[in-house]
Each structure stands twice: as structure tokens, then as C-alpha cells.
Amino acid sequence: xxxxxxxxxxxIRGMLxxxxxxxxxxxxxxxxFPAMQNDAMKQLTATKLDSLPPAVLAAFGLTQMSDFTIxxxxxxxxxxxxxxxxxxxxxxxxxxxxxxxxxxxTIEYLYSQPVTRFDIVKGKMLANAIAxxxxxxxxxxxxxxxxxxxxxxxxxxxxxxxxxxxxxxGLLFAGIVFMSIGFLAxxxxxxxxxxxxxxxxxxFGTFLIGVASSMIKDLDFLIVFSPIDTVSPSKLMxxxxxxxxxxxxxxxxxxxxxxxxxxxxxxxxxx
Numbered sequence: 001x002x003x004x005x006x007x008x009x010x011x012i013r014g015m016l017x018x019x020x021x022x023x024x025x026x027x028x029x030x031x032x033f034p035a036m037q038n039d040a041m042k043q044l045t046a047t048k049l050d051s052l053p054p055a056v057l058a059a060f061g062l063t064q065m066s067d068f069t070i071x072x073x074x075x076x077x078x079x080x081x082x083x084x085x086x087x088x089x090x091x092x093x094x095x096x097x098x099x100x101x102x103x104x105x106t107i108e109y110l111y112s113q114p115v116t117r118f119d120i121v122k123g124k125m126l127a128n129a130i131a132x133x134x135x136x137x138x139x140x141x142x143x144x145x146x147x148x149x150x151x152x153x154x155x156x157x158x159x160x161x162x163x164x165x166x167x168x169x170g171l172l173f174a175g176i177v178f179m180s181i182g183f184l185a186x187x188x189x190x191x192x193x194x195x196x197x198x199x200x201x202x203x204f205g206t207f208l209i210g211v212a213s214s215m216i217k218d219l220d221f222l223i224v225f226s227p228i229d230t231v232s233p234s235k236l237m238x239x240x241x242x243x244x245x246x247x248x249x250x251x252x253x254x255x256x257x258x259x260x261x262x263x264x265x266x267x268x269x270x271x
Contacts, residue, residue, distance in 0.1 A: 003115060003123025011093065011131040018089055019138045022082060026139065029078045030146045036068045071151055072163050075143070076233035083171050084207060087228060090132055090175035091199035094182020096192055097124045098264060103192040117265045125183060125257065132175055136168040143168070163237055170231025170241070177227045177249045178203060180256035187264040203228070224248045 068074045098121065101107040110120060147160045178199075185198050210226030213219045223229050223245065230245030 003120055004127045007124045007127035008131055011128060015131045015135055019135050022139060023142050025082065026142060026146060030150055033071060033074050033150050036074060071147060071155060072237065075147060076167065076237055079167055079233050083228060084203060086135065086171060087174055087178045088199050088203045091178040091182040091203055092196055093128045093132060094179035095185045095195035095199050097128055097183060098186035099189045099192045099195060118261060121261050121264050128179060129176060132179060133172060136172045140164050140168040166236050167233045170236050173249060174227040174231045177252050180253040183260045184256040187260045187267060
């Protein structure tokens with residue numbers, strides 16, 4: 001029995017729906033870019049941003065990306081908040097992957113097949129990771145087309161392509177980090193109804209850690225524990241990847257994956 005194929009087929013439709021919704025959101029947001037070229041809008045944006053404390057600007061990635069008349073800056077800020085929704089989706093995928101079989105009553109069917117618990121976890125991890133990876137790839141292609149349309153030849157396409165690939169590579173990494181945490185939770189949870197609240201909690205919890213680390217100097221070391229801030233589009237475009245944050249993310253993925261196997265193998269399943 002191929003767990004990977006079954007899981008991939010069950011997730012691909014949801015991924016395409018998410019991709020369609022986010023693509024429409026991107027189209028709507030990028031379509032607003034020409035309005036940023038209006039002198040009145042430029043003045044309004046500058047006035048509002050200047051009135052905010054530097055700590056708040058830093059917390060929301062507006063320190064180095066405050067000029068919204070530059071297409072790549074505008075795109076980076078818009079995607080920054082879309083990233084949060086996508087990370088919630090990734091965490092939810094992981095958090096429901098294992099526990100849903102118990103709640104749906106399909107675990108007995110899986111157990112009747114020649115598969116081990118290791119096979120179940122491995123197949124579901126690979127299927128969910130690949131299904132999720134399609135999302136940033138799809139969004140990258142759509143973003144390149146949109147930016148090329150609204151760029152009007154002002155920025156070389158190679159630079160646009162580089163920025164888009166960089167931004168969505170970071171999103172893919174952050175998503176896999178949250179998915180791995182979700183998988184560990186899925187091995188521990190008793191009910192699939194707990195999955196969505198957990199996903200929301202872990203994503204927004206780490207996001208708030210990142211905000212606090214940007215606003216409070218004594219807490220700036222905590223930023224490595226916020227995957228969303230580690231791969232913030234504005235930071236990626238100006239400073240590249242924070243290697244310490246990446247290292248923490250990789251360790252998180254490895255540790256969560258390992259404990260998912262260990263805990264699920266010992267778990268008393270509801271058959």
C-alpha cells in the first residue's frame with residue numbers, strides 16, 4: 001500500500017484551492033501598485049510612516065522597505081503578511097496529518113494493510129511536504145508574471161526573478177519548519193479538532209516573538225525563534241538569510257521529525 005500516493009491525492013486539492021485564493025489576493029494587491037505612484041498617495045504614506053516609532057517600523061519590516069513606489073519593496077511588504085496565512089496552512093497540514101486517521105476511523109484500514117507505523121509517518125511527511133512545496137512554486141510563477149506586467153521595464157527582469165525566488169524560498173523553508181512542529185503535535189494530540197487552534201497558536205505565537213524581539217532591544221536574540229521573521233521578505237532582500245535563524249529552523253525540523261516517529265510508534269491509537 002502506498003501511503004505517499006493516498007496522502008498526496010488527499011492534500012493536492014486543498015493546496016490548489018489555497019493557491020487559487022492566494023493568487024487572487026496577490027493579483028488584487030499588485031493591481032493597487034499604480035496608485036502608489038500618485039503624489040498624494042506618496043505624501044500620505046510618507047507622513048503616516050514618519051509618525052510611527054522606529055521600533056514599530058522595525059517590527060513590521062518597514063525600516064528599509066518604506067518606499068512603496070519601488071515595485072519590489074511594495075511586493076515584499078504585501079507578501080510579508082500573506083506569508084503568515086501560508087505558514088498557518090503548513091502548520092495545519094502537519095497537525096492534522098496523523099491524528100485525522102484516528103478521528104476519521106481510517107487507522108483501522110491502514111493497520112489492515114502491510115504497513116508499519118514508520119511507513120505511515122514517512123509517507124505522510126513526504127506527501128505533505130511535496131504538496132506544500134508546490135504552493136510557493138506556483139506563487140513564484142504568478143508573482144513573476146504580475147511583477148513583469150506592472151514593472152514597465154524599470155527593474156531588470158533578472159532582479160525581479162531573483163527577489164521572487166529568494167522570497168518564496170524563504171517561505172518554503174518557514175512552512176516546512178511549521179509543518180514539522182505540526183507533525184509532532186499530530187503525534188501527541190488526542191483529537192483533530194485541536195489541530196487548527198494549535199496551528200494558529202504556534203504561528204502567531206512565534207510571530208509575536210519576532211515582533212517583540214524587534215521592538216525590545218534586550219529581546220533581540222529571540223528573533224531566531226521566529227521562522228516568519230527569519231525569512232521576512234524585507235530582510236531577505238536587504239540582508240539575505242539569517243544563518244543562525246536557518247540553523248535553528250533546521251534543528252527544529254530534524255528534532256520534530258525524529259520525535260514524531262518515536263512518539264507515534266509508541267502511541268496508543270484509537271482503533
